[in-house]
Amino acid sequence: MSQSNSLASCKVTVLGGGSFGTAIANIAAINNHQVKLWMRSEKQAQDIIDNRENSRYLPGYQLHEQLQPSLDLKDAVSDADYVYVAVPSKAFRSVVEEMVPFLPKKARLISLTKGIEPHSFKLMSQLLQELAVGHEVGVISGPNLAKEIADDQITATVIASYSQELRRDVQEMLSFHSFRVYGNPDIYGVEMAGALKNIYAIVTGMAVALGMAENTRAAIITRSLAEMSRFAVRLGANPMTFLGLAGVGDLIVTCSSKLSRNYRVGYYIGEGQTLKQAIKHIGETAEGINTLRMVYEKSKELDIYMPLVNGLYKIIYQDCPVEQVAKMLMSGDLAQDVEFMSAGV
Numbered sequence: 001m002s003q004s005n006s007l008a009s010c011k012v013t014v015l016g017g018g019s020f021g022t023a024i025a026n027i028a029a030i031n032n033h034q035v036k037l038w039m040r041s042e043k044q045a046q047d048i049i050d051n052r053e054n055s056r057y058l059p060g061y062q063l064h065e066q067l068q069p070s071l072d073l074k075d076a077v078s079d080a081d082y083v084y085v086a087v088p089s090k091a092f093r094s095v096v097e098e099m100v101p102f103l104p105k106k107a108r109l110i111s112l113t114k115g116i117e118p119h120s121f122k123l124m125s126q127l128l129q130e131l132a133v134g135h136e137v138g139v140i141s142g143p144n145l146a147k148e149i150a151d152d153q154i155t156a157t158v159i160a161s162y163s164q165e166l167r168r169d170v171q172e173m174l175s176f177h178s179f180r181v182y183g184n185p186d187i188y189g190v191e192m193a194g195a196l197k198n199i200y201a202i203v204t205g206m207a208v209a210l211g212m213a214e215n216t217r218a219a220i221i222t223r224s225l226a227e228m229s230r231f232a233v234r235l236g237a238n239p240m241t242f243l244g245l246a247g248v249g250d251l252i253v254t255c256s257s258k259l260s261r262n263y264r265v266g267y268y269i270g271e272g273q274t275l276k277q278a279i280k281h282i283g284e285t286a287e288g289i290n291t292l293r294m295v296y297e298k299s300k301e302l303d304i305y306m307p308l309v310n311g312l313y314k315i316i317y318q319d320c321p322v323e324q325v326a327k328m329l330m331s332g333d334l335a336q337d338v339e340f341m342s343a344g345v
């Protein structure tokens with residue numbers, strides 16, 4: 001069922017045949033765009049051809065006939081109007097580097113990935129700008145559990161870009177009876193929010209496994225919002241972004257749902273599994289683990305007060321007992337409630 005809009009049918013390529021890439025590719029196909037989904041796995045590609053399903057990542061989700069799998073990166077991108085990149089952040093640079101020689105000049109590039117590159121501390125749109133000079137760039141982020149999108153649950157997201165035209169075209173390309181796309185020019189804030197919330201989902205999952213009550217969950221989510229916005233505003237984000245879908249919206253869903261892989265990593269660690277066991281148990285991407293390390297280091301470098309990041313880092317990377325961290329969090333200097341709006345204090 002496509003929503004009537006004025007955007008002509010486009011050639012769309014999605015890189016990464018995991019759960020989110022598949023969900024976004026299918027929405028574009030339903031909306032009458034010609035979609036290629038580039039993936040590494042021959043088995044998954046054959047599954048799509050034979051059964052119209054990506055049963056490894058989104059079992060039971062019927063894929064539209066205008067979505068075609070591709071195993072050949074050159075073939076997948078060489079005529080694209082839009083390339084959406086949905087591979088995990090650790091593979092993002094190498095995949096984009098491999099793609100760029102085949103990319104037509106007209107192609108607009110949009111990241112769906114919620115992570116930060118180690119060492120450079122670059123966000124994915126910054127990698128796109130660095131590696132594909134001259135192309136218009138955007139980012140999609142928001143409360144978007146792929147399995148709920150596949151289940152046709154009403155979902156809202158944000159397209160962030162400096163280009164108003166790109167924002168409008170992507171809104172039209174992906175808006176759908178159960179999927180609504182909002183625009184935001186604060187690309188840095190939208191993208192940073194999507195990366196940071198994964199850390200706090202781990203914290204919340206862990207706290208749930210340890211028996212926390214709803215007062216505790218509300219306190220953790222709210223203090224997480226204060227902490228992540230304090231950090232991002234200091235690095236250049238607009239604080240208002242954190243009150244929208246990409247900020248508090250994504251934080252709420254990822255800190256509330258067992259469908260979130262980051263939440264589940266925290267939950268399994270709270271139950272007593274090691275980090276290694278928890279990651280193996282998930283078997284899919286959980287970006288928050290690496291993001292935690294990078295944000296911890298950056299917060300130390302810039303002297304930004306981040307007690308939750310600090311505490312989680314101690315538990316995960318320094319084997320500090322959870323009880324000791326909880327005690328530390330409850331006995332720090334007494335603070336103001338709503339300081340985060342005052343630009344990076």
Ligand SMILES: NC(=O)C1=CN([C@@H]2O[C@H](COP(=O)(O)OP(=O)(O)OC[C@H]3O[C@@H](n4cnc5c(N)ncnc54)[C@H](O)[C@@H]3O)[C@@H](O)[C@H]2O)C=CC1
Nearest residue numbers: 016017018019020021086087091113114144145146284285
């Ligand atoms: N799943 C979700 O609900 C959402 C995920 N995201 C973000 O989307 C990004 C991708 O996540 P998912 O699709 O969920 O991950 P996933 O774990 O479901 O799938 C990742 C996909 O990337 C592929 N991949 C990994 N390394 C690759 C490489 N070097 N070259 C080519 N392909 C490679 C894998 O084969 C797999 O198909 C992550 O940054 C995640 O935070 C964002 C919103 C929602």
Ligand SMILES: O=C(CO)COP(=O)(O)O
Nearest residue numbers: 142143144145260261262
């Ligand atoms: O970003 C997401 C929902 O918006 C998905 O979260 P996870 O990567 O933790 O599954």
